[in-house]
Amino acid sequence: MTSASEDSALDTAPDLTPAAEVEWQALPARARPLFLLDTSISLGVLFGVAGVVSGTLGLGMAAGIAAGATGALLGIATGIWIGTKQFNHCYWRLDEHGLAVRRGRLWQRETRVPITRVQHLDIKHGPWQRRRKLATLVVHTAGTRHSSVNVPHLDADDAQRLRDRLGRQIDLDDDA
Template sequence: MTREPDDLSAPVAPADADPLPEGWQPLPKAARRLFVLGNVLGMGALALGLLVPIGLLVDHKPLALALALLVLVLLPAWGAWLAFRQYAATRWRLDGDGYALRRGRLWQQETFVPKSRVQHLDLQRGPIERRFGLSTLVIHTAGTRSNAVSTPGLDAGDAEALRDRLARWIEHDDLD
């Protein structure tokens, strides 16, 4: 809506040129690689850390070697499997009321941020995210408990569009 010169007291709604996507949106396919890389590296580090106790506690060398190899293979493989599941179970939604993030299958978590509670926004891009063309959108909210909602693995363009849309909401609320 545009403001006419004689109607200076009317509030101006933010101009939303692009329509909001309908429903829950999945993360881009590149985010799957980010999830897998993070989980495999984490589980690989855990597997390497378990090699010392295996070597110290298991007296029978062939059994210790077999157990060590099993740990080195199974833990990173389990991490990769978990990453695929986490990727598939992560969705976001932006509608006229605010931003929502849904994660998890077994332990489901849904976080909703009403647009009136958004304080400021950050985009974070680590080196691995930049390599895959991804960003993390961080929405800081008013309140003390869970005062920031972080959405990793967003396409860089989508993250910027979400940030800009939420920023227009903040500006519009400041005008009221």
């Protein structure tokens, strides 16, 4: 059993384990609807407007409205499919080198943020995220191109923990 002083020492020490030992973390299941909403609304509006414009130009107003409604439904269905894929293939991990985010399945993209490049950290809570106890961690990095990395729809406690650990490591690097 550990004493209170040992527990507080564990809380303040950065828990950065070697990359080989750290598992990729999936997003919480309650983030799935937000991925679906993001993509289905965007594609529904885009496909709906495209349907209205193409139908109106070719056949008249009534055909344009029917084409718009069909396009919107097709866009929503496509958005749900894409949102599900995005949710299922989005992972993060924190190790001794920094934060890594992996997205995609066919075209997999892994973004690594070394601790030495982290400038500051933000946590964003949108209204839907607050309702589901989620947050977006924004890691601002040194440099001009792609100077921030977003980890969307994290568990709010995980986002806070990541921000605190990366922040402590920044402070330790500054003191050295």
